[in-house]
Amino acid sequence: REPVLSLGKAFLVIKKLRGPLPPGPPPGASLATARKHGSRVWEEYGGWARKSGPVIYATYGKTSLLLLSSAKAANDLLNKRSRIYSDRPSTVMFGELIGHDKTVFRSPTSSPRFKIHRRLMAEVVGGSDEREYVKVMEEKRISFLVSLRDDPNKFITHIKANAAAIILQVVYGYTLTNPSTDPLLRQIQEYVTHLSREGTFGKWLVDSYPFLKYTPEWFPGGSFHTFAREQRKRTEDLVQRPMEWVKTQMRSGISATSFVEEKLTHSGEEQAGRKGENMEEIIGYVAAALYVGGADTTVSALMSFFLLMVQYPSVQSRAQAEIDKCIPSHDRIPTLADPASLVYVEAVIKEVLRFAPIGALGLPHKVTEDDWYDGMFIPKGTPVIGNIWAILQDPDVYNDPITFDPTRHLPQHLTGTPPQPNPADYVFGFGRRICPGNQFALTSLFLSISSILALFDIGPPIDELGNTKELEVEYEGGTVAHPRPFECHITPRKHWMPLLENLSFVKDSICPNDQE
């Protein structure tokens, strides 16, 4: 007997019933060309959205990708349907070849480890009232401001050292004393550079054409194996090295309070009821994730802050005037008790987050069930990217988005119009995967930015003859982007000089690093 429906026809019927896929990129555009353009790929994707709409389904080899470029689409799918939109795609390069699936950033939501990771991270960098990390941030910012006072030209080095000093202290109890030679600082800086440059989704051909993984390393095009091998080793070292350091400190009875020390001390309780899990390994991966997540992101935001203060001197002056009004005696730097009186400073921070691409494409999610959105079919397993940069530059959401204008975030009673959406609702990503360090980052940015604005003027670079130099603005990087290194002229503010001169290093009585 003839089958009622041939296989081919049945396929077409199912396809019709399930609805069309979202539109592809505009003619002439593809993932391959976008990848070739390298940096600022978020702008390229944003351009596609203006032509093809905010929901785009792009394919390249075996890779497909759902790009969401409007707040509505990202919110509808990644937030409201976060149960099925919070997994991570496993790639050949980072999953199979490098073994990153054990890391927090790539752990599958179905794995029991996912919940443990998120709980442990919330305990240490979450926004609870206890927030032990605030004390560390306040202490480290004194050293940061002193470094800025004494050697202002190296402001980028100081920003990086400060971010690492905070996270190393909170997570491992490790006191960073000499940023220029510290082995852990060098290790994390190398790590994040590689990860940001090489870890962008779609970067590796082997992910689109998995059969390439059988290419031998010595064969032309096989050099990706070298990167995979080196990255695997870098990740193992990043997890192991600081953990071993804490364990040695604990054995010698001189460990400082930290997340790892606390968790290792109570590892028995953590382990209880989790027979199949290696809690020590989990603690190591969570610590490394906080270290990686915290080492580069606030650095990028602060670099952009310096850059924008040079470019928008009137914004800088207005923020400084607000601080001067809040602390007319100029005898202390702003604290976390001040934000209510520093609404413009808060608005500057929001506008830096909106205007500068930090994690412009966030991290890729994966949908775990077939889904439908606005009549379009989204197949199970599709990687999904929320284009955070495009959302924050959307003229339907932010008036005149290409202008750096903190007043858009001021409360209605000051401007007569409601504030535009808070960029912090987007820059930290979405759903169950939302950045666990968001409160930590916002606190750190407020403490740094408010005190820098109080104590210093940031101006354009000046040449030997005292003339102002042109400032070149370019962004580099991938997963986390930053401005390319640039110069600026940082000088103490007159009324704050006495306070600045009296700031002194808060030194720990024990320097654990010296006892290695």
Ligand code: HEM
């Ligand atoms: C301005 C600063 C920061 C920005 C803009 C930022 C942004 C992001 C974004 C967009 C994601 C991906 C979320 C998603 O998948 O939807 C993320 C994930 C993550 N962030 Fe942050 N972040 C910042 C600071 C931090 C800090 C300070 C830490 C740690 C102390 C941190 C730790 C992490 C971790 C561990 C993840 C992975 C979470 C997971 O996969 O479950 N981040 N962040």
